């Protein structure tokens with residue numbers, strides 16, 4: 426991990442502690458919405474601005490490859506990015522630079538799935554051990570593909586570690602607790618939420634209430650308890666801009 430990478434963590438951790446220890450959840454949410462009122466709404470949406478910058482073009486090229494391979498994963502990635510940025514803002518991450526890194530990381534969190542055959546991604550029967558091994562390679566594949574791209578260095582935590590779990594039972598490294606980068610701990614919950622809230626080729630969508638119950642049950646097991654509390658509060662109070670319908674994000678923004 427490079428120096429800038431570490432500094433980013435300190436920044437996020439400091440703000441997280443301010444938001445959750447110094448005040449209660451309600452206080453953190455009030456601060457979030459006071460800030461959000463002044464922030465550009467279109468910042469949340471990757472495609473609502475032009476793609477003139479070389480960096481935006483690079484990300485769009487990756488996303489178009491993902492879209493060609495798996496429209497389902499592409500739509501999921503856009504929704505997860507939207508939600509992850511909002512959850513990070515709730516934690517007190519207000520810097521546009523920091524939020525841009527989080528957005529980029531979340532947009533590309535499943536980019537490694539391009540290497541997984543479509544028949545495995547959409548398999549309706551039980552996955553074999555080999556299938557699972559292949560799927561569990563996608564965070565490492567993403568890291569391998571994206572790490573040579575300089576401007577994505579501060580965004581790599583999310584693609585690389587979003588399947589790590591609070592209790593150490595995740596992959597690829599089996600990290601536990603706060604050893605898992607904070608941005609990856611945030612995205613672990615938004616990823617799980619979106620995956621279960623939307624229909625997949627191999628199962629139906631689960632209701633919002635049931636998904637929140639499942640997430641709460643996994644607090645301190647799969648997920649960071651503090652992030653779980655804040656996320657569930659946000660979702661229960663409908664404090665986020667998120668549409669769990671299966672309509673692609675781009676169509677909703679049109």
Ligand SMILES: [Fe+2]
Pocket residue numbers: 534535563587588
């Ligand atoms: Fe993933």
